[in-house]
Amino acid sequence: MYGRAVISWVGLCLLLLLPACTPRAARPVVAPGGPEDLASQFLDAWARNDVAAQRKGLLDAPPDFDAQHARWRQDLGVVASRFEQPSLESDDGVTAVVRFRGVHTLRGLGDWEVESRLRFERRNSRWGLRWTPEVLHPAARPGDRFGRTRSWGPRGALLDADGDPLTVPGEVIRIGVMPGRVKDRAAVASVLQAQLGVDPSRVLSALNAASAQPEQFVAFIDVRPERYQQVRAVLAPVPGIFFRKKAARLSPAEGFAAHTLGRVGDATAEALQLLGPLYQAGDVVGLSGLERAQERALAGRPSGEVRLSHRSGDSEVLHRFDGEPGRDVRTTLRMDVQAAAEAALMDVTWPAALVAVDTSTGEVLAVASRPLGEALHRALTGRYPPGSTFKIVTAEALLASGLKPDSRADCPVEVTAGRKRFRNFESEVLGTTTLRRVFALSCNTAFIQLEAKLDRRALEDAARRFGFGVGYDVGLPSPGATFPEPRDDAEHAAAAMGQGRVLATPLHMATVAAAADSGVWHAPRLLADAPPGPEARLSPGTPKALRELMRAVVTEGTAKSAASLSGLMGKTGTAEFGTAVPPQTHAWFVGVRGGIGFAVFVEGGGVGGRVAVPLAARFLQALDAPDAIALPPGRL
Template sequence: MDTHTHADPTPYGRPRRRPRRTAGALAAVAVVAAVAAGGAYAAGLGPFADEDGPDPEAVAEARAFLADWAAGRLPEAAARTTAPDRARQVLRSFTAGLDITGPKLVAEDPEETGEGTVTVPFTARMPVTGLGTWTYTSELPLREQNDGAWKVDWRLSLVHPRLGDGHKFRLEREETGPVRALDRDGETLSAGTHPSLAPVLARLAGGPDGGGPRGAVHLVDRATGEVVRTEASFGGRTTAKDDGPVRTTLDAGWQAAAERALGEAGGKNAALVALRVDDGEILAVANTPASGFNRALSGTYAPGSTWKIVTSSALLLKGAVAPDDVVDCPRYLTVGKRFQNVETSEHRGATFREAFTESCNTAFIGLRGKLGDGELGDVARRYFGVGQTWHVGVPSYDGSVPVPRDETEKAASMIGQGRVQANPLIMASVTATAVSGTFHQPSLVAGTEDTTATTPLPPRVVAQLRELTRATVTGGTARVLAGLPGEIGAKTGTAEVSDDQENNGWMVAHRGGVAVVEEGVTGGGSAGPVLRDLLAAAPAS
């Protein structure tokens, strides 16, 4: 529901779909590369308990347990419970038995549930290798011990609410034959020639709707083995024809360049998407390691400061700020918790342009009062299609920008943290929309349904965004791209994951029509070289 109006409400209407172009006419392209977080634990940035809320030490212990579980440190996670041996055994069998890799566990608001007890709800996103993500909610009960320390009060139901002494889970797969896929020029694509495409090609087995391999997680009776209920189903009806391969929008040249760029990044968890600005057709999708989980299209990560493209759009749309306005950039800013800039930098008297090019968190957080609580999500959905349902051709995660629950979370959302969730595909599309003004639903195969409805950005806002991203390359945090040919614009980003894991480093960029993202410790330092290598090696746009 729309609850806010903009200063420039020009109704451009729904964008028209342009006719598809052949590979020889790649006039405009957007490319994005991103790395997935190692443990994939989303610590979140708020809200934080006040003095009258649950004991912060209990909440910290719950978050630490979730972080250890997500990162695969099962002995450490088990040691945080009241039954370490049993917990270690169950957590190991649950993960291995259901082929779960890289779970994402997001803590929600804690609640005092009695004297000496606290409950922390959490959302679990469990990627089942080769099938998809099983999402559910559960709760962590914590109990204060005699020595004053807090421990997770172990019980089977905390792993999943329906896991108990009488029931267990069983994974069943339905085998499907390998899909034959071609790129946009008819060149054969396979996991053998393009290894990081493996999780994408596996999902193409279902045809335009992305049915992919099929399987299910069943709750079964421990004694009889009978299925009590199906907890999660993956894949759909196979529609791919046996008499011909699937024709994709991928470009073998872009794909090869993407794989080489990620290969030179040292084997860290990474994902990359390249797509065309003018029609959203995806040219390359790369994942490392190619373990079966499609981080590039299905991952859920905080986009960090690359999200400032959307935040800037929201501010510029309503005339709340102009590029030359002084916004200031102090080293720290406290909004329920202390926020800071990367390496605690500061730029006193900075203009909004400088705050963007130097990726100043505190300046953007200081502008939060210019936007209504739901306005950032409204702009993301209305102009960028984020949070709407996308039909890409394979399963994808299409983003989430919830209304902030308090001022701390609103501050975090301004800089792409808190509960804002995206992935390389989303940020590639965001960048393409920002520099062209029009959202095009990304597509991997021809004939995908488009149910999105968006409004084009006003030309003045597009011009400002292009100028801001260009200045980030010529004199800001994306200087690593300055030596490449073409008029490149970019935005870097760094998103906190948890205290004991490296940050996610992102970068998005466009050249003619190119946008790129990558992740490591910082956007410019670790993501930048991957993006630079990709643009240097990729076919000319």
């Protein structure tokens, strides 16, 4: 009995479980020409925006079917539609209802999900779709009209390291022309170039293109109110030139961190393509710098509604898009350090850059590029041979091998490496002296000879410790620095003095100076909330000796003109480039003082000690001034 009961119970369990174990019923096959098949064809055509194909399957199509669909798309800003597989809800052989779910992407708002029905009738043994506005939305009736609203919340601000705003709401003056009022095109182009640096060819080209609309205002440049007051008296009397006020986000002063902060303005076609469907023509967006890189955080998300207006005059909200206000983005920039950098480059006419970083963290404290009217942010994206500033790296490799600042070094006028002759700048000869002196006076031949005695990979390893070849994310595009493996003795010799294929940005060279002071190379970063990037520790014992060498550059070497600045350490660089004879040179100076590492670079500027050092002195003097945190005239 007991055994039979057990068997019976097991059998009962198997019977109860059997239905669960059987395969699920397959989805019914959709009959060709049936309601589901026709619904799929209609929705596929809708997704392709093929109105003619949609119309083919309709019974008694409304005469304005095409117009209704076009108006629906236009009024809602529909850029794409996609649909799930429709499902049959009812079918009595004469009429049928197919339920479907669609997702419509609305330009500037996002996805709107709609569930509705398609109603079919059978005539002469064939099914057809009876279309009504209900297809577009269950609440829609003939004569109703779809519409939408959309608005952005307040844009977030770019903040400095202390949380104070670097950008504030303000006003600019847009300067342009009315083509039909211009009497002398050459005069207009000339005065805009002379006063504001506008390219004359751009003015003439725009005037030619706008000839069909003579009363259309053609804008060329936006200027701050203080700049407008300076040029108005010259521009206003010229027939055809007009001025318009425009709301804008302004930095504390004209040109202040201009390349880094960037600018906002009407979205361009390129910006719309990159930003995606949440944006539309007419939106004000970040066009450059951090305003562009941090656009999604600063702008937030637009809010809006999909509305249906009935013939009765009533309206209802079909869907709401919940927006988000923009978020503030805190940078690592320090207002006082940035103001000092701007002051240092205020009247520099050569292409130039100045970058300052915190020696203990790699945080970027200031970054400035010139000229302001050029889009290239040379401080971050320009890569150049670092010249003798790279001797900091070479010296670290020498010190790591056991040399001391007082170790012997020979400085002849010329040496040969790999069948290539290398000479000192201005044919300098120091004879037999010390590592300290050849570093302070930047003797090329000494460093070439000393580096040749090292292991073949010693210089490459030292470069790696200073971040060469290391990728990092600053917060804006910046390619860092490269140290390709030297292919022969000649390339080794060139690399030892920062020439050959060695390249670095001014930003990266600021981190090199900082690492020499702190003993740790930190990848630079511009955003306060970004995680720290890669870092590398210098060889044990080398930072102290490096500081001694870099101090000697200021007290007795090529940067002696800045000896009055107490505590300053650094390295000058005069980097050759191009094929001219004698070669052109970039002017460099990288330095450290008071926990700030910095690099000054003047493109094609000449000799580092004569050009870059005075700019570095001006930077530090501005930073030391009692009113160091005061900004140039024009702060709002």
